[in-house]
Amino acid sequence: EDKVVQSPLSLVVHEGDTVTLNCSYEVTNFRSLLWYKQEKKAPTFLFMLTSSGIEKKSGRLSSILDKKELFSILNITATQTGDSAIYLCAGEGSARQLTFGSGTQLTVLP
Amino acid sequence: ETGVTQTPRHLVMGMTNKKSLKCEQHLGHNAMYWYKQSAKKPLELMFVYSLEERVENNSVPSRFSPECPNSSHLFLHLHTLQPEDSALYLCASSQDSFGANVLTFGAGSRLTVL
Numbered sequence: 001e002d003k004v005v006q007s008p009l010s011l012v013v014h015e016g017d018t019v020t021l022n023c024s025y026e027v028t029n030f031r032s033l034l035w036y037k038q039e040k041k042a043p044t045f046l047f048m049l050t051s052s053g054i055e056k057k058s059g060r061l062s063s064i065l066d067k068k069e070l071f072s073i074l075n076i077t078a079t080q081t082g083d084s085a086i087y088l089c090a091g092e093g094s095a096r097q098l099t100f101g102s103g104t105q106l107t108v109l110p
Numbered sequence: 111e112t113g114v115t116q117t118p119r120h121l122v123m124g125m126t127n128k129k130s131l132k133c134e135q136h137l138g139h140n141a142m143y144w145y146k147q148s149a150k151k152p153l154e155l156m157f158v159y160s161l162e163e164r165v166e167n168n169s170v171p172s173r174f175s176p177e178c179p180n181s182s183h184l185f186l187h188l189h190t191l192q193p194e195d196s197a198l199y200l201c202a203s204s205q206d207s208f209g210a211n212v213l214t215f216g217a218g219s220r221l222t223v224l
Contacts, residue, residue, distance in 0.1 A: 004152070034212065041198070041217040042114075043153075048212055088153070092211050100153040 002027045004091050006101035013079055014109050021074040021104045023089035033065055033072050034098065036088040043088055046074070079108045113137065114216035116201050122222045123191065131186040131219045133201030140205065142184040143213065144176060147198040159184060191223045 003026045013019055025033060032050045036043035047056045049065035049072060056063050060079075065072045076083055086103040093099065114135045123129050135142060144156040158165040159178040173195075175187040184201055198220050202213040 009150075032211070036215075042200070042215040043213075045212055045214070090153075097155065097158075098211060098213065102150060102152050 002091060002093050002097070002099040004089055004099050004101040006087075006089050006104050008104060009102065010105040010107070012107045012109065015080055017079050017108075018075065018077045019079060019106065021076075021087050021089075021106070022071065023073070023101055024071040025089075025091040025099075026070065027091035027093040027099060029093045030067070031092045034090045034092065035063055035072070035074050036090065038086040038088055038103070039084075046087075076106075079106075081108050081110055084108045114201055114203055114214050116199075116216035116219050118219060119217065120220045120222075122224065123188070124224050125191060125193075127191075128187070128189040130188065131199055131201075131221075133184040133186075133216055135182055135184075135201075135203040135214070135216075137203055137205075137214060139203035139214070140181055141203060142178060142181070143202040143204075144184065144186050145200040145202060145215075147200055147218070149197075153200065156186075188221075191221075193223050196221055196223045 005024050007022045032048050034048050035046040037046055047063045052065055052067040060077045063074045084107050086105050088103045090098040090100045117132045141160040143158050146154045156170050157176040162178050173190050177185040198218045200218045201216040204211050204213050
């Protein structure tokens with residue numbers, strides 16, 4: 001059975017801090033790993049990673065995949081209160097199937 | 111209107127009621143999904159439709175019944191639900207269900223079963 005584990009489950013930081021969110025996966029016929037941000041209701045897409053060692057970057061957010069060790073990290077630098085959200089990691093295996101982790105609840109205090 | 115729209119946003123129902131959740135996507139995608147999100151648990155895939163063909167998750171109880179009349183609309187019919195079915199039900203769509211599967215989610219329908 002496919003499995004995605006995220007850590008930590010929750011994290012509280014102050015504005016300006018840098019955070020690293022972790023995602024390990026065991027996904028049969030692995031195709032890609034995706035990160036989503038869920039603020040209130042709808043998760044919104046952040047990154048899709050398919051190749052090891054290639055960093056994807058969007059503003060203060062970046063992510064990288066290690067297909068040998070089966071994990072990914074999401075970094076957020078210079079955090080802002082607007083970064084407060086649940087960050088979801090998902091592994092894509094067989095066609096149409098995304099296996100999600102439980103998410104990391106990030107709270108950024110002013 | 112763009113994106114993925116879900117109605118109703120909130121629903122309270124008794125265990126003997128019958129209700130339906132509706133999802134509509136305006137993105138021209140060819141695959142649609144129902145996910146269940148319970149507190150502190152991973153999103154659970156319930157059903158997938160690709161080009162109106164259903165791919166079923168066998169672990170979903172029969173009290174949940176999906177319907178996909180066309181590639182833009184998806185319904186989840188609910189009947190004789192249990193209190194443990196209370197959750198956020200998320201609809202999503204994607205362009206290509208084989209391969210790079212970037213989902214676009216709706217805002218969800220918060221269901222409470224009394």
